[in-house]
Amino acid sequence: MPNCQKCSAAPAVVRHQFTSELLCSTCFTNQFEQEVHDHIQKYNLIPKGSEVVIGVSGGKDSSVLLTVLHTIVNQYPDIYQNVILRMCAVDEGIAGYRKESLDVVYELQKQFGLELKVVAFKDRFERSLDELMTTLHKDPEDVSLACSYCGLLRRNCLSHGAQLFSKEALIATGHNADDQAETVLLNLIRGDYQKLKRSGDQIVDLGVGNPKIKPMSYQSQKQIVLYAHHKKVKYFSTECPYAVGAQRGVARRYIQGASTKDKRVVLKIQDSITDLKRGEGRGPEMNICVECGAALVGSVCQCCQIKQAENEIQLRKVLKTKKV
Numbered sequence: 127m128p129n130c131q132k133c134s135a136a137p138a139v140v141r142h143q144f145t146s147e148l149l150c151s152t153c154f155t156n157q158f159e160q161e162v163h164d165h166i167q168k169y170n171l172i173p174k175g176s177e178v179v180i181g182v183s184g185g186k187d188s189s190v191l192l193t194v195l196h197t198i199v200n201q202y203p204d205i206y207q208n209v210i211l212r213m214c215a216v217d218e219g220i221a222g223y224r225k226e227s228l229d230v231v232y233e234l235q236k237q238f239g240l241e242l243k244v245v246a247f248k249d250r251f252e253r254s255l256d257e258l259m260t261t262l263h264k265d266p267e268d269v270s271l272a273c274s275y276c277g278l279l280r281r282n283c284l285s286h287g288a289q290l291f292s293k294e295a296l297i298a299t300g301h302n303a304d305d306q307a308e309t310v311l312l313n314l315i316r317g318d319y320q321k322l323k324r325s326g327d328q329i330v331d332l333g334v335g336n337p338k339i340k341p342m343s344y345q346s347q348k349q350i351v352l353y354a355h356h357k358k359v360k361y362f363s364t365e366c367p368y369a370v371g372a373q374r375g376v377a378r379r380y381i382q383g384a385s386t387k388d389k390r391v392v393l394k395i396q397d398s399i400t401d402l403k404r405g406e407g408r409g410p411e412m413n414i415c416v417e418c419g420a421a422l423v424g425s426v427c428q429c430c431q432i433k434q435a436e437n438e439i440q441l442r443k444v445l446k447t448k449k450v
């Protein structure tokens with residue numbers, strides 16, 4: 127492996143997913159933190175004096191979010207003046223899964239010394255997720271709707287947890303770029319225009335309840351896993367037993383396939399919704415090809431350029447393809 131392209135001092139161990147830069151462990155984790163900080167600043171996600179309630183499940187995304195926020199808030203005390211970090215964990219009541227991940231939450235709480243609230247489905251809705259599923263779906267194999275019920279009730283519990291701290295507290299979740307891109311596709315598949323429009327928003331403030339922020343929405347799943355590894359973040363890695371039935375799997379498989387051809391696809395899907403909402407998705411003004419009269423952007427259309435190309439190099443230039 128060559129040396130790090132940033133510090134040149136240590137061997138590179140990571141290739142940045144979006145910039146392709148080769149980085150050593152320290153430069154990679156520093157850059158990751160810097161990127162999350164820049165994203166927060168760009169959208170003013172955490173104004174001075176905010177109380178930020180981090181939804182921590184013990185899984186990798188939220189454990190990384192907690193680690194990064196704690197790091198940057200301490201690194202930039204002037205920018206994050208009087209910002210207070212809190213933790214909230216939701217106990218859905220999933221046997222063989224949630225108790226174990228909550229143990230990680232308690233370890234993280236000890237490590238960072240933050241105040242934590244735990245809100246349980248059983249306390250708020252009289253039933254755990256397991257009990258709800260046993261009542262609704264007699265066949266234990268049929269868990270296809272578990273994620274929908276769970277998402278609905280979990281959002282309610284997180285909001286309740288935030289309210290226990292204060293009415294104005296921001297709720298920060300560990301949603302990443304892959305989650306965001308999946309949500310866009312899911313809303314598109316479901317034809318849910320209202321949710322589709324909101325799916326690129328960096329702050330969700332409906333005017334009722336606590337505003338929600340997603341500081342890692344431009345970090346890919348892969349980058350988060352790499353950060354967790356190099357920063358030695360504690361997390362619980364077992365997948366939720368109900369995840370097998372999730373409708374999200376359809377969008378996830380599509381994105382995984384598309385990402386093998388274009389690593390930035392998760393960013394592009396999100397950006398397309400943001401641009402569309404801003405009205406920038408209409409594109410530039412159209413012209414007429416001076417050779418054939420077709421509608422185009424520029425002066426000579428691509429078809430005429432293909433016709434005029436005299437050799438492979440010119441043809442590749444027109445089609446923007448590299449030799450394979």
Ligand SMILES: Nc1ncnc2c1ncn2[C@@H]1O[C@H](COP(=O)(O)OP(=O)(O)OP(=O)(O)O)[C@@H](O)[C@H]1O
Binds near residue numbers: 185186217284
């Ligand atoms: N049980 C929970 N308690 C508190 N927050 C939660 C819980 N489950 C999910 N969240 C919050 O919602 C975010 C997205 O949840 P999702 O179900 O997509 O989990 P995930 O992508 O596996 O994230 P993680 O790795 O943090 O579990 C999490 O990153 C976290 O901030």
